[in-house]
Amino acid sequence: MLWVDKYRPKTLDKLIVHQDIAQNLKKLVTEQQDCPHLLFYGPSGAGKKTLIMALLRQIFGASADKVKVENKTWKVDAGTRNIDVELTTLSSTHHVEMSPGDAGFQDRYVVQEIIKEMAKNRPIDTKGKRGFKVLVLNEVDRLSREAQHSLRRTMEKYSASCRLILCCNSSSKVTEAVRSRCLNIRINAPSEDEIVKVLEFIGKKEGLQLPAGFTPRIAQKSNRSLRRAILLFETCRVQQYPFTPNQAIPPMDWEQYVAEIASDILTEQSPKRLFQIRGKLYELLTNCIPPEVILKRLLSELLKKSDAELKLEVSHWAAYYEHRMRLGQKAIFHLEAFVAKFMSIYKSFLLSQFAAFG
Incomplete structure (x- = not known):
């Protein structure tokens, strides 16, 4: 269990x-x-x-x-x-x-x-x-x-x-x-101190030795989600025990997958790449990751690697397609539409940069 x-x-x-x-x-x-x-x-x-x-x-x-x-x-x-x-x-x-x-x-x-x-x-x-x-x-x-x-x-x-x-x-x-x-x-999101208290309680019940500063690092990575913090804690236990003070805290599998999708989008903007990404989005949906969560995470990953002047426009279109997704039935259409829109914006930006320095 x-x-x-x-x-x-x-x-x-x-x-x-x-x-x-x-x-x-x-x-x-x-x-x-x-x-x-x-x-x-x-x-x-x-x-x-x-x-x-x-x-x-x-x-x-x-x-x-x-x-x-x-x-x-x-x-x-x-x-x-x-x-x-x-x-x-x-x-x-x-x-x-x-x-x-x-x-x-x-x-x-x-x-x-x-x-x-x-x-x-x-x-x-x-x-x-x-x-x-x-x-x-x-x-x-x-x-x-x-x-x-x-x-x-x-x-x-x-x-x-x-x-x-x-x-x-x-x-x-x-x-x-x-x-x-x-x-x-x-029900407010628990504070990091409260999450640490829960993780220490579980560690004590499991008889684990916890290095100083280890549980606060997990709490920080959890984005104040208690469920996520406990899952991360158990993942760390499975990957490596005894714990070490600087042990890497792995991201959730689906988050890593979304980060890879973001990298694919930024590497190439083409119909062929869009088709490949559609398959990866389907993979996330069939594994029961909510479409709103996928869109939010994908936006976060894209904004990390995008130029500052694109962020406002990209955020606007993410909000637009999230709203459309709530009104419609097929989430994949709206996720794919957001990816296509981002590709269009990003490619136009790259071309304008080349023209300016060309």
Whole structure:
């Protein structure tokens, strides 16, 4: 088991980071014997999912851990026709977790029909304490406007038997109507000192000798993502142990791959090279790297090696294609379009430089 899963805190009391939020949540559900609709938002790797799972254990006890993964196909009524919507869910007797955004343009049917069906099934609780089921919806900021409007109606109609816990990176992409019906909880990226504390805790549990300054270097490389820091720590352990004070901290494989793509783009700007890069972008997408993350990382790598006068224009087009990518369905088209646009800008710049010095 990966350390990121092995040492994930099971309860709100055991959280090393976000302790103040954890205690406030514990107080809320303990005193009220209830839970409002919640919206957790913050950067990737900050600990949102860990907090949510610890909260579910606080509400329902150890039975919230007994989960099963299902890949189900629902038949939903889309007005003039019936359509099949396939979605993966993670569920226990008390909660269901899913990512409606995975259904693409059919996300509104997921919200309208599937969530409605789940919300109707009021759980049987012999103790009479928790007469509601929790739906955990991931990446709510990816949902279309229509799906978010349906979500608002579902929250109102089934509030007696269903509580929603929404999770996203950016609350600005969630409609005001949905946000106003939830208790909004901002999960900030952990500080480097907090990350060091977690890494030292894991090192102690694993019986590792940690050289001075080693964990702070990993924390610095993590970009304040706790998940990334733990993965880097475990990678270092696999590559070389005992640790040395100046041991190299390797980049993630996919980041190295994106850096190679950036080098390919800068080396040659041609239709042939664009075709080769398309294949590499497909490789990243098939390995489940989110397209927004690929675009952001690729932009970062290109800006590192680009002339200062190009940076503003390149950043503008990256933002343009990110927006187009959110509106469309095929991410590869927009990633490839950004690469083609960069090639065009960069080649024009090189030609103008040659002309100036020619």
